[in-house]
Amino acid sequence: MSAIPSVNLQDFVSGDPARKEKFIKEIGAAFENIGFVALSGHFLEDELVDKLYGEIKDFFHQPQEVKDKYEIEGIGGQRGYTSFGKEHAKGKKEGDLKEFWHFGQYVEDNPKLEQEYPDNVLVEELPNFNAVGKETYQKLEKTAKYVLRALALHLDLEETYFDQWIKNGNSILRPIHYPPITEEPKNAVRAAAHGDINLITLLMGAHGKGLQVQNHEGEWVDAIARPDQLMINVGDMLSRLTNNKLKSTIHQVVNPPKELWGTSRYSIPFFMHPVSEMPLNCLKNCVDENHPKGFEDTTxxxxxxxxxxxxGLVKK
Structure with a gap:
């Protein structure tokens, strides 16, 4: 049995009040207890997942000089390509053993945000790359919207509380390539232990084991979803907003056993961010005598x- 609870989003959207309530209770308990859940019944078709994996493998197999054309200076890696070892976890000086791409928001009806967000970067060599990325981004954003509606009800908020903040939000779809490991890494892992920054993260079934979650006892447990499931976790923004009622869980991607060093690993997380002006002040109904306010107000x-x-992605 996986240590990560499983839920089915179709319960929430079924129109059956009992199934909807069951989903709210299950996902609320999972996010209070371990901060991770494996979700089936989402809006992402298997065929689209296969297409995206095909496109990103084709991109990461391009010669380095081709990939380097798409690393854009001055935008903190928000769009396009980020080369190997550039990003490190908070408190670590060693770069993670990965390279990645960022698809960002496709803004609708908001000229101010169109100016604020960098443009998505078009890959000339792969004619379907950007269209497949956009479709995946929008299907994951839709899935995230319904997950947040369930969490709003769990928190005794109005069901669409998050809708206004996530429309045109600063979300990121990040295809990641962890290349084969060619020599003993010096204190570096594929992704060092970290918490995510955003509201929630939706992870498409990663190709290759390695994701581990730290439970409340401090033990590392393997987080393995079925191919038809998304692994979803609470990010630090949602943890702050709920005064740590919903837990942002520390997780990592460990290096494989030595006999598998010669293999690549691919992973595609979707980081659901709100618009920048969303207040992250602790919700009043998450603060009481036993749970004093634990975070300063911020946006x-x-x-x-x-x-x-x-x-290390943005300079002071």
């Missing part, structure tokens, strides 16, 4: 900038 934009500096 999503201020908090994101602070964390990007810590990750």
């Amino acid at each position: 999503a934009g201020e908090y994101l900038n602070e964390r990007l500096i810590e990750l």
Whole structure:
């Protein structure tokens, strides 16, 4: 049995009040207890997942000089390509053993945000790459919207509380390539232990084991979803907003056993971010005598900038 609870989003959208309530209770308990859940019944078709994996493998197999054309200076890695070893976990100086790509928001009806967000970067060599990325981004964003509606009800908020903040939000779809390991890494792992910055993260079934979650006893447990499931976890923004009622769980991607060093690993997380002006002040109904307010007031934009500096992606 996986240590990560499983839920089915179709319960929530079924129109059956009992099934909807069951989903709210299950996902609420999972996010209070371990901060991770394996979700089936989402809006992402298997065929689209296969297409995206095909496109990103084709991109990461391009010669380095081709990939380097898409590493854009001055935007903190928010769009396009980030080369191997550039990003490190908070408090670590060793770079993670990965390279990645960022698809960002496709803004609708908001000229101010169109100016604020960098443009998505078009890959000339792969004619379907950007279209497949956009479709995946929008299907995951839709899935995340319904998960957040369930969490709003769990927190005794109005069901669509998050909708206004996530529409045109600063979300990121990040295809990651962990290349084969060619020599003994010096204190470096594929992704060092970290908490995510955002509201929630949706992870498409990673190709290759390695993801581990730290439970409340401090033990590392393998997080393995079925191919048809998304692994979803609470990010630090949602943890702050709920005064740590919903737990942002520390997780990592460990290096494989030595006999598998010669293999690549691919992984595609979707980081659900709100618009930058969303207040992250602790919700009043998550603060009481037994749970005093644990975080200072801030906004999503201020908090994101602070964390990007810590990750080495933005200079002070």
